[in-house]
Amino acid sequence: MGITASDFDYVCRVVRDGAAISMETGKEYLVEMRMAGLARRLKMGSATEVIEKLRSNSDPKIRGLVIEAMTTNETSFFRDSHPFEALRKLILPELIKGRSADRRLSIWCAACSSGQEPYSIAMIVRDHFPELLNWQFKILATDLSEAILAQARSGRFSQLEVNRGLPAPLLVKHFRADGSEWVIQEPIRKMIDFQILNLIDPWPSMPPMDLVFIRNVMIYFPQETKKMILGRISRVLRPTGFLFLGAAETTLNLDNSYERVPFDKTVCYRAGSV
Numbered sequence: 001m002g003i004t005a006s007d008f009d010y011v012c013r014v015v016r017d018g019a020a021i022s023m024e025t026g027k028e029y030l031v032e033m034r035m036a037g038l039a040r041r042l043k044m045g046s047a048t049e050v051i052e053k054l055r056s057n058s059d060p061k062i063r064g065l066v067i068e069a070m071t072t073n074e075t076s077f078f079r080d081s082h083p084f085e086a087l088r089k090l091i092l093p094e095l096i097k098g099r100s101a102d103r104r105l106s107i108w109c110a111a112c113s114s115g116q117e118p119y120s121i122a123m124i125v126r127d128h129f130p131e132l133l134n135w136q137f138k139i140l141a142t143d144l145s146e147a148i149l150a151q152a153r154s155g156r157f158s159q160l161e162v163n164r165g166l167p168a169p170l171l172v173k174h175f176r177a178d179g180s181e182w183v184i185q186e187p188i189r190k191m192i193d194f195q196i197l198n199l200i201d202p203w204p205s206m207p208p209m210d211l212v213f214i215r216n217v218m219i220y221f222p223q224e225t226k227k228m229i230l231g232r233i234s235r236v237l238r239p240t241g242f243l244f245l246g247a248a249e250t251t252l253n254l255d256n257s258y259e260r261v262p263f264d265k266t267v268c269y270r271a272g273s274v
């Protein structure tokens with residue numbers, strides 16, 4: 001039995017209020033599929049039963065699980081490649097030069113999913129800028145989903161996941177095989193602090209950031225939420241720092257205080273030009 005229009009609307013409202021993720025009519029199949037998956041995990045009878053439990057408010061955990069189940073966790077190592085090229089060739093050398101007096105550098109990967117993005121950055125740092133490891137250097141990686149963060153913290157990836165974007169020499173150098181999985185080596189894993197953070201909740205205090213990656217998450221948010229988040233980022237990003245968005249995302253018409261900085265085959269942004 002399919003979910004009703006009212007069930008669909010209810011789940012949409014919970015996900016919009018809880019994570020700012022907008023879902024339009026036509027996504028009923030997606031809600032049904034994800035709720036059916038959650039029902040199997042929770043050993044419940046059906047998608048409808050999960051939604052009934054959600055409506056009844058009888059289990060405080062169910063709301064978070066429903067929101068988590070509706071997020072898209074699509075990611076890969078060195079996703080879209082060009083931002084990582086720019087990081088290696090231009091951006092990290094420039095930041096290191098500018099920060100050499102106080103030897104502090106902080107990077108934030110917001111909405112990091114299962115960790116491929118922060119681990120890609122960590123591999124670049126370890127292989128090309130090892131001097132940073134003697135600085136006060138920090139990679140903070142956050143996501144809304146505790147389940148996806150647990151996966152990220154474990155540093156375990158399937159063959160399919162490492163096949164996506166990870167060059168073979170880096171697989172050999174930074175991972176060890178464990179049965180059918182690949183586990184990232186401890187020195188890389190330890191470079192990243194994974195923390196839970198829902199971007200629409202108040203943010204905890206964080207150090208001024210030299211680099212912010214917030215890619216492929218704001219596409220799911222309404223305009224007002226995008227504006228709010230870009231405004232908050234401009235307050236945590238140093239004036240000399242850089243913001244990276246996803247390939248289909250921009251600050252244009254949302255927050256004109258950002259300066260667009262083209263780099264070779266990619267674009268990033270600087271805060272506070274206005």
Ligand SMILES: C[S@@+](CC[C@H](N)C(=O)[O-])C[C@H]1O[C@@H](n2cnc3c(N)ncnc32)[C@H](O)[C@@H]1O
Nearest residue numbers: 019071072074075111113144198199215216217
């Ligand atoms: C498509 S993945 C992007 C992963 C990575 N940044 C990349 O570009 O490959 C989107 C991630 O955003 C997270 N997310 C969705 N809504 C969020 C919110 N309100 N706050 C924090 N993270 C959120 C999801 O859990 C998911 O892991």
